[in-house]
Amino acid sequence: MYRVLVTDSLSQQGLDLLKSFKEIEVVYSPGMKPADLKVALKDADGIVIRSGTKLTADVLDGQTRLKVIARAGVGVDNVDLPTATRQGIIVSNTPDGNTISTAEHSIAMMMALCKCIGPASQTMREGKWDRKSFTGAQLAGKTVGVIGLGRIGIAVAKRCRGLEMTVLGYDPFLSEEKAAQLGIELYRDLDAMLVKCDILTVHTPLTEETKGMIGAKRLAALKKGVRIVNCARGGIVDEEALADAIESGHVGGAALDVFTKEPPPEGFRLTKLPQVLSTPHLAASTDEAQEQVALEAADIVANFLTKNEIRSAVNMVPISGKELEAARSYLDLAYRLGLLLAQLTKGESVKGARLQFKGDVATKPVKLIASAFTSGLLSAALDTNVSIVNADMNAADRGLPITTISSTEAGAFATLISVTAETDKGAKTIAGTTFGNDFLRLVRIDDFQLDSYLDGLMLIFWHKDVPGVIGAIGTAFGKHGVNISHMAVGRKSKTPGGGAVAILNLDNKPSEEALKEVAGHPDILGLQLVSLPVAGAPLPWLGL
Ligand SMILES: NC(=O)c1ccc[n+]([C@@H]2O[C@H](COP(=O)([O-])OP(=O)(O)OC[C@H]3O[C@@H](n4cnc5c(N)ncnc54)[C@H](O)[C@@H]3O)[C@@H](O)[C@H]2O)c1
Numbered sequence: 084m085y086r087v088l089v090t091d092s093l094s095q096q097g098l099d100l101l102k103s104f105k106e107i108e109v110v111y112s113p114g115m116k117p118a119d120l121k122v123a124l125k126d127a128d129g130i131v132i133r134s135g136t137k138l139t140a141d142v143l144d145g146q147t148r149l150k151v152i153a154r155a156g157v158g159v160d161n162v163d164l165p166t167a168t169r170q171g172i173i174v175s176n177t178p179d180g181n182t183i184s185t186a187e188h189s190i191a192m193m194m195a196l197c198k199c200i201g202p203a204s205q206t207m208r209e210g211k212w213d214r215k216s217f218t219g220a221q222l223a224g225k226t227v228g229v230i231g232l233g234r235i236g237i238a239v240a241k242r243c244r245g246l247e248m249t250v251l252g253y254d255p256f257l258s259e260e261k262a263a264q265l266g267i268e269l270y271r272d273l274d275a276m277l278v279k280c281d282i283l284t285v286h287t288p289l290t291e292e293t294k295g296m297i298g299a300k301r302l303a304a305l306k307k308g309v310r311i312v313n314c315a316r317g318g319i320v321d322e323e324a325l326a327d328a329i330e331s332g333h334v335g336g337a338a339l340d341v342f343t344k345e346p347p348p349e350g351f352r353l354t355k356l357p358q359v360l361s362t363p364h365l366a367a368s369t370d371e372a373q374e375q376v377a378l379e380a381a382d383i384v385a386n387f388l389t390k391n392e393i394r395s396a397v398n399m400v401p402i403s404g405k406e407l408e409a410a411r412s413y414l415d416l417a418y419r420l421g422l423l424l425a426q427l428t429k430g431e432s433v434k435g436a437r438l439q440f441k442g443d444v445a446t447k448p449v450k451l452i453a454s455a456f457t458s459g460l461l462s463a464a465l466d467t468n469v470s471i472v473n474a475d476m477n478a479a480d481r482g483l484p485i486t487t488i489s490s491t492e493a494g495a496f497a498t499l500i501s502v503t504a505e506t507d508k509g510a511k512t513i514a515g516t517t518f519g520n521d522f523l524r525l526v527r528i529d530d531f532q533l534d535s536y537l538d539g540l541m542l543i544f545w546h547k548d549v550p551g552v553i554g555a556i557g558t559a560f561g562k563h564g565v566n567i568s569h570m571a572v573g574r575k576s577k578t579p580g581g582g583a584v585a586i587l588n589l590d591n592k593p594s595e596e597a598l599k600e601v602a603g604h605p606d607i608l609g610l611q612l613v614s615l616p617v618a619g620a621p622l623p624w625l626g627l
């Protein structure tokens with residue numbers, strides 16, 4: 084049974100969807116305190132949050148059971164992504180569900196600000212009929228500057244065009260062609276755009292670069308009387324500088340849905356100013372948006388836990404459920420090769436690894452398949468869960484280069500993954516292939532070609548290619564009650580008499596005594612017992 088926490092208010096449709104999975108127990112606890120959250124997460128496989136829950140480094144640190152965080156909304160600035168990633172926790176958001184509602188809110192705020200709706204309504208509530216104090220501005224014919232032209236910025240720009248405004252835009256990642264199609268005059272220099280705006284609206288994420296992007300200097304450079312809208316993230320427009328600029332009369336007013344600290348602290352200057360219209364982070368709070376993001380977030384968590392599908396992850400290579408399914412046997416193969424190589428190089432100091440993808444596997448997401456290999460290679464050595472989410476980060480932390488080359492040209496096999504570990508003792512290469520979708524095979528150990536199952540307990544022994552060795556091992560294991568389920572032998576040359584390697588797949592673990600007896604055979608040059616997950620086991624490379 085999987086346990087999923089929901090720690091912010093979530094629409095009923097999302098909760099119902101989560102509860103409809105019989106494998107999932109839902110704990111709905113909106114507004115949980117950080118200290119309780121840390122404890123509750125110890126017994127949770129997944130969590131669904133909105134912007135109220137702060138998954139800080141402290142809260143996430145040491146959470147070994149948690150596998151997936153779904154943010155019902157866009158911004159993941161309330162999740163410590165490096166800590167989540169380091170621990171192999173997938174973080175997903177629902178990027179599309181609240182775009183329109185948030186764009187509409189931005190337009191509503193812009194309109195209301197320009198028409199003095201907030202303060203005028205307040206005077207009416209107070210029983211006054213005051214027509215002299217309020218003179219608004221018409222939007223048609225005004226110039227609006229949109230910073231950040233992603234989903235919401237573009238939806239806002241389109242609506243502004245509909246209101247007959249001139250739309251200027253600044254976003255380093257939008258092409259001139261796309262901007263032209265949308266009727267947006269694109270600027271590559273933010274300061275050149277700012278001096279032209281009657282209204283400025285921001286729609287970027289909060290990043291190191293965008294934090295305080297509109298500070299005192301840029302506010303001073305704006306036209307006198309400019310109006311500012313922020314329905315993206317608090318802090319993109321510097322709050323202190325904005326309050327100063329409004330009090331000085333340079334900025335005409337501001338409409339704010341978001342704040343650096345939410346809720347803002349007692350005595351917060353900005354929201355007290357009459358020229359400021361504010362809402363408590365409400366842009367996405369519509370029935371439609373909340374239903375949509377809740378359904379998407381519930382779907383993300385449930386599908387990950389019950390079907391191992393990864394959707395809208397923000398901390399790993401993007402991959403659709405279909406692509407993941409198509410690459411699943413290769414991910415599993417690469418993970419097992421990594422795990423096997425780690426055991427074969429035990430006691431050596433691994434300096435890096437080289438991967439070669441040949442044939443069909445090269446048409447799949449090889450970066451992710453390489454991460455699955457790395458998760459296998461490192462999971463034996465690290466006591467943290469190493470999955471495709473955090474494998475590359477863990478390798479980089481250890482200064483372990485993992486390089487890949489791929490070619491769609493098939494060789495002797497329709498598909499082949501070869502992996503080589505460079506260690507202080509030299510290089511060790513193994514290679515594997517898939518037989519159908521479900522059968523994973525080891526086909527090479529160094530210079531030996533063979534065909535062995537890649538699962539469960541495997542006894543690998545290097546021996547002289549002379550008669551009697553295999554029979555003697557069979558007899559010894561028979562005596563000690565060890566059942567052999569499969570055997571593969573490979574030798575370097577085509578003719579007998581040289582070196583050979585054999586792999587026995589075993590149903591049960593041989594005793595020390597049995598291993599000693601086998602190792603004592605005069606023609607056995609070395610042996611190693613290794614262990615891989617049984618075929619069809621849960622997927623450790625996904626953190627499961
Ligand atoms: N108030 C709310 O309730 C609410 C609801 C939804 C989203 N949001 C916030 O709105 C913002 C935009 O969301 P979105 O879905 O459009 O995101 P998005 O990722 O689709 O778009 C963000 C855009 O910002 C641009 N950008 C990034 N850095 C920039 C920079 N330095 N200068 C200029 N442009 C830059 C990106 O290129 C991108 O096009 C986010 O901060 C999100 O958290 C708020």
Ligand SMILES: O=C(O)CC[C@@H](O)C(=O)O
Binds near residue numbers: 133155157
């Ligand atoms: O959870 C919310 O309502 C806010 C959502 C919004 O800030 C977002 O980034 O999607």
